[in-house]
Amino acid sequence: MRNSWIWSLPLAFGVLAPPAVNSAAVDGSAPFLCAVVQALECSPDGTCEQRGANDINLPQFIKIDPKAKVIAAPEPGGRTAPVHDLASVDGKLVLHGGQQGRGWSAVIVGDTGKMSVSIVDEAATFVVFGACTTP
């Protein structure tokens, strides 16, 4: 009984702790927005080079609409790509698609919004890391 207050500490921290950084889970139930944080271009010779989103003509922000199955640059009339397959796997959203001879896959962690994307063709693989959020 003398140290019973110790047992209340976890409870107190649990109540007072700040909420998670992202306001809503990225679970595919609603459109969400992703920011490109880092992009790499890997060549068949085994080298990978850091590239800016701007340099590889990738939008800085990408809007993903799971219901419409489309990813799009958020500006009006922005470029888009269809999502061919979308599934929720172990708390992560897994997307696949293809466009103009390129395939792409993305994994987005539901509770943190962390995103990893690969875009591949016969001559290069782009690896893109980013972060997603819902409104």
Next chain:
Amino acid sequence: MGSVRTVLIVAGATTLLCAAPALAQDPFIYPQKGQSSQQQQQDKGQCQAWAMQQSGVNPGQPVPPPPPPPSSGPQGHVLRGAGRGAAVGAVGGAIGGDAGKGAAVGAAVGGLVGGVRRRDQQRAQEEQYNQAVAQQQAAQSQASSGYNRALAACLEARGYTVK
């Protein structure tokens, strides 16, 4: 880096294309028959007009350079490290538009994934642009030469030495 390089290429090409006709347009003219200054001005003006008519070149209007190679468009630079959370939060409100409508437009301009540009593709586009600039420069130079020959022919017929 890519966008900076594009700007430099375009700026360089513009400078070269604009400078070419300016360099070619002022030959030295000597009045062999002692023509007055007023007569020289009059003859020069008339011959310039005739040379323009004959060659189809107006030295006062440089030809604009070819359009720059496809570049980044309106997107900014990549976000890094600490700033990303804030940036993601700031643009969160952009969600909710009609993505389906955008799909039709996007397909027409290369697509989001299809439009991603490899380094070798970027290089090829820049080389293509440089070739177009060189071709245009050569055509411009040829046209300027035609203008100068026409101007010289006119002035020499009126009793001037043109070098």
